[in-house]
Amino acid sequence: MSAYLHCQSHSPLVGHVDPLPEILREVDEVISGARARIAHFDPELVILFAPDHYNGFFYDLMPSFCIGTAAHAIGDFGTLAGPLPVPKALAEACAESVLADGVDTAVSYRMQVDHGFAQPLEQLLGGLGECPVIPVFINSVATPLPSFQRARLLGEAIGRFARTLDQRVLFLGSGGLSHQPPVPELAHVDARMADRLLGSGRHLPADEREARQQRVILAAQRFIEDQHSLHPLNPDWDQHFLDLLTSGRMAELDGLGNAELSALAGKSTHEVKTWVAAFAALSAFGPYQASDRYYRPIPEWIAGFGSLSAEPQSLSKES
Ligand SMILES: O=C(O)CCC(=O)/C=C/C=C(\O)C(=O)O
Numbered sequence: 016m017s018a019y020l021h022c023q024s025h026s027p028l029v030g031h032v033d034p035l036p037e038i039l040r041e042v043d044e045v046i047s048g049a050r051a052r053i054a055h056f057d058p059e060l061v062i063l064f065a066p067d068h069y070n071g072f073f074y075d076l077m078p079s080f081c082i083g084t085a086a087h088a089i090g091d092f093g094t095l096a097g098p099l100p101v102p103k104a105l106a107e108a109c110a111e112s113v114l115a116d117g118v119d120t121a122v123s124y125r126m127q128v129d130h131g132f133a134q135p136l137e138q139l140l141g142g143l144g145e146c147p148v149i150p151v152f153i154n155s156v157a158t159p160l161p162s163f164q165r166a167r168l169l170g171e172a173i174g175r176f177a178r179t180l181d182q183r184v185l186f187l188g189s190g191g192l193s194h195q196p197p198v199p200e201l202a203h204v205d206a207r208m209a210d211r212l213l214g215s216g217r218h219l220p221a222d223e224r225e226a227r228q229q230r231v232i233l234a235a236q237r238f239i240e241d242q243h244s245l246h247p248l249n250p251d252w253d254q255h256f257l258d259l260l261t262s263g264r265m266a267e268l269d270g271l272g273n274a275e276l277s278a279l280a281g282k283s284t285h286e287v288k289t290w291v292a293a294f295a296a297l298s299a300f301g302p303y304q305a306s307d308r309y310y311r312p313i314p315e316w317i318a319g320f321g322s323l324s325a326e327p328q329s330l331s332k333e334s
């Protein structure tokens with residue numbers, strides 16, 4: 016039984032609107048460092064906490080949390096498409112354990128996931144199929160949203176389940192930090208888009224998919240010129256968030272309301288609940304030591320881009 020954690024921002028704009036080559040090189044080094052540490056840990060199971068962007072989860076039935084017992088990635092924004100190697104019986108056992116532990120997660124036997132799941136698997140493990148993975152969705156864009164506290168409790172319950180396994184478990188968190196890319200909101204869209212958000216967007220025609228991607232790319236190009244064209248990034252808040260996780264104080268976020276977080280750091284910042292859940296899962300293995308902290312605001316990716324690893328303190332003393 017051992018565990019390792021890595022959390023990292025994702026962006027659908029990677030490869031579409033990139034920062035200067037020296038910044039890209041810096042980020043590439045951060046990612047290859049994380050990839051090497053993960054390879055050294057040699058996980059037998061990945062538990063991946065990630066959000067969705069109206070590609071797999073819709074308002075016809077929107078859970079706060081969902082554990083996939085089978086999943087496939089759609090390949091949006093040029094990310095990898097295909098099935099994820101989900102160990103079905105283990106994912107079922109995970110969901111049963113979490114429910115018995117008092118956290119009401121949904122389950123999906125056919126989870127459709129997007130770049131939020133696919134990008135970290137590709138960047139950190141080298142592909143979708145490299146290691147058995149239990150995908151855990153945390154609703155981070157479709158209001159009403161779960162709270163920081165519930166995300167923490169979900170993570171702790173999953174961590175307690177993972178501790179019962181005789182496996183090397185890698186917890187991944189995908190998303191954040193401060194950012195607000197253009198994501199449609201049910202309260203503010205026309206009837207056609209509302210229909211998409213209610214579920215017809217699950218199988219988008221190719222031209223609509225392309226138009227949607229172009230809209231995000233154009234918004235990023237505009238954001239580079241004018242960082243008030245969207246909610247501005249908030250490096251101070253992002254660093255504070257990283258401080259809390261690094262020092263094991265994520266419960267201090269319990270009192271921060273969702274509207275308050277949106278106002279501080281943008282409406283997609285709720286993706287950081289995947290980090291909170293992942294760190295909470297790791298905390299079930301005892302006190303942890305965080306390492307390899309990286310942060311840089313990257314307007315080209317509409318992202319406060321962060322990266323942080325951690326491992327149980329007993330392990331960090333051994334290595
Ligand atoms: O419906 C849309 O157009 C959503 C666009 C989209 O998928 C944006 C995603 C942005 C991120 O994943 C992010 O910045 O975290």
Ligand SMILES: [Fe+2]
Nearest residue numbers: 068131190286
């Ligand atoms: Fe996202």
